[in-house]
Amino acid sequence: MLKTLFLHPPSFEGFDGGAGSRYQAKREIKSFWYPTWLAQPAAMVPGSKLIDAEPRGLSVEDVAKAAGDYELCIMHTSTPSFPTDVKVAEAIKEANPQLRIGFVGSHVAVDPEGSLNATNSIEFVCGNEFDFTCKELAEGRPLEEIDGLSYRANGRIVHNKPRAIIEDMDSLPHVVDVYKRDLVPEDYFIGYLNHPYLSVYTGRGCKSRCTFCLWPHTVGGHRYRTRSVDHVVSEIAKAKEYFPQVKEFFFDDDTFTDDRPRAEAIARGLGELGVRWSCNAKANVPYETLKVLKDNGLRLFVVGYETGNQQILHNIKKGMRIDWAREFTQNCHKLGIDIHGTFILGLPGETKETIKETIEFAKEMNPRTLQVSLAAAYPGTYLYKQAQENGWLMNEQDRGRLVGEQGIQVSSISYPHLTHDEIFESLGPFYKAFYFRPGKLWQMTSEMVRDYDVMKRRLREGAEFFRFLTAREDRAA
Numbered sequence: 083m084l085k086t087l088f089l090h091p092p093s094f095e096g097f098d099g100g101a102g103s104r105y106q107a108k109r110e111i112k113s114f115w116y117p118t119w120l121a122q123p124a125a126m127v128p129g130s131k132l133i134d135a136e137p138r139g140l141s142v143e144d145v146a147k148a149a150g151d152y153e154l155c156i157m158h159t160s161t162p163s164f165p166t167d168v169k170v171a172e173a174i175k176e177a178n179p180q181l182r183i184g185f186v187g188s189h190v191a192v193d194p195e196g197s198l199n200a201t202n203s204i205e206f207v208c209g210n211e212f213d214f215t216c217k218e219l220a221e222g223r224p225l226e227e228i229d230g231l232s233y234r235a236n237g238r239i240v241h242n243k244p245r246a247i248i249e250d251m252d253s254l255p256h257v258v259d260v261y262k263r264d265l266v267p268e269d270y271f272i273g274y275l276n277h278p279y280l281s282v283y284t285g286r287g288c289k290s291r292c293t294f295c296l297w298p299h300t301v302g303g304h305r306y307r308t309r310s311v312d313h314v315v316s317e318i319a320k321a322k323e324y325f326p327q328v329k330e331f332f333f334d335d336d337t338f339t340d341d342r343p344r345a346e347a348i349a350r351g352l353g354e355l356g357v358r359w360s361c362n363a364k365a366n367v368p369y370e371t372l373k374v375l376k377d378n379g380l381r382l383f384v385v386g387y388e389t390g391n392q393q394i395l396h397n398i399k400k401g402m403r404i405d406w407a408r409e410f411t412q413n414c415h416k417l418g419i420d421i422h423g424t425f426i427l428g429l430p431g432e433t434k435e436t437i438k439e440t441i442e443f444a445k446e447m448n449p450r451t452l453q454v455s456l457a458a459a460y461p462g463t464y465l466y467k468q469a470q471e472n473g474w475l476m477n478e479q480d481r482g483r484l485v486g487e488q489g490i491q492v493s494s495i496s497y498p499h500l501t502h503d504e505i506f507e508s509l510g511p512f513y514k515a516f517y518f519r520p521g522k523l524w525q526m527t528s529e530m531v532r533d534y535d536v537m538k539r540r541l542r543e544g545a546e547f548f549r550f551l552t553a554r555e556d557r558a559a
């Protein structure tokens with residue numbers, strides 16, 4: 083085995099671009115997802131090391147120094163961070179010229195040629211489903227024998243045949259062993275999850291076809307391939323033992339509730355373990371399933387409402403209806419299941435009126451917390467193709483730019499009737515309209531009064547959130 087480093091490199095300060103992050107950007111508040119997609123191959127390579135630089139506060143110099151001890155380095159990249167990731171690759175290659183460096187992630191899977199042409203410091207890039215590709219690389223196999231790889235040979239770029247999709251998801255070892263070896267749960271924050279939290283995937287893929295969504299279009303595919311109930315429950319049992327301080331487990335599958343009998347079976351297993359857990363869900367789960375999940379430790383759903391306008395839901399092929407979302411939300415409120423609602427501004431069909439409609443809808447749904455993103459045209463998605471064809475992407479210089487100088491998300495889409503500035507400037511008022519209501523302020527205050535740890539954290543997050551809003555207003559002025 084080659085001595086292998088799996089690296090999520092430093093980028094913009096506080097940049098949540100980890101291999102578990104869907105909208106890679108600097109957040110309103112300190113936020114880091116676990117680098118689960120990198121931990122997975124790391125779990126297959128004995129003696130490897132996983133470094134997640136940003137949550138650990140590591141600089142380019144720190145990781146270049148650490149990389150000096152290794153023979154192979156696999157770095158995770160994303161479209162917003164690709165330019166800075168290339169600079170990190172060049173710096174560590176300069177520090178250790180013998181090091182073999184390759185990139186993984188949807189960005190390089192979608193554009194292997196462009197990625198390899200960006201710098202000679204990258205020797206290869208992996209396509210989707212890169213777990214076993216990384217394992218074979220670490221075993222030192224010749225590049226031409228490894229499926230799912232693109233690399234340079236004789237002055238040209240060669241693409242091997244794609245890696246087969248993994249059908250037996252239980253063939254993937256538990257990632258929590260790598261978390262225990264290399265990560266510190268206290269480094270990972272998500273505003274709506276109890277701290278410290280721990281997240282894993284129980285499957286890959288989503289059967290929905292939302293036009294903007296990066297993962298099913300690229301890394302996961304449109305079939306929900308799942309690990310067995312026992313494989314999942316035994317991993318959580320192990321994690322509970324490894325990390326007694328963890329207050330909540332999160333299942334980051336695109337839509338954990340898509341396979342309801344399985345979700346209920348996992349819930350029953352978790353109920354026996356007595357853990358608190360949360361997951362992503364679509365707003366179409368029936369009451370009976372909600373009740374089983376709630377009775378077995380479910381605390382919170384992350385729900386992608388996206389918009390309050392039915393026509394926009396059709397436009398993005400969400401396969402959802404506003405009235406279903408209403409019923410689901412009422413049932414969650416009835417059962418005491420918290421919701422973190424996510425919304426997107428600037429999707430096709432957006433107007434100033436639909437933005438107002440969505441703000442009113444968000445207030446009516448009244449999730450416990452809320453997150454508003456700007457429509458992002460990631461290469462590899464249908465939205466990117468649609469935006470290119472319709473001339474919705476910003477000018478040539480900014481084309482494909484998803485974050486600004488500080489790593490904060492910018493609106494990359496502009497319409498003749500609604501400019502990217504107008505979309506961007508709607509974000510602050512959305513947050514204010516939702517949070518600056520007496521009921522919400524009271525809810526947050528009472529949570530802080532009940533729990534000193536929550537108070538410390540909310541005060542920090544509140545200060546970060548105000549800085550974020552103020553920065554947006556300054557930019558808009």
Ligand code: SF4
Nearest residue numbers: 288290291292295336
């Ligand atoms: S349901 Fe969620 S995860 Fe699935 S395609 Fe739509 S946005 Fe993506």
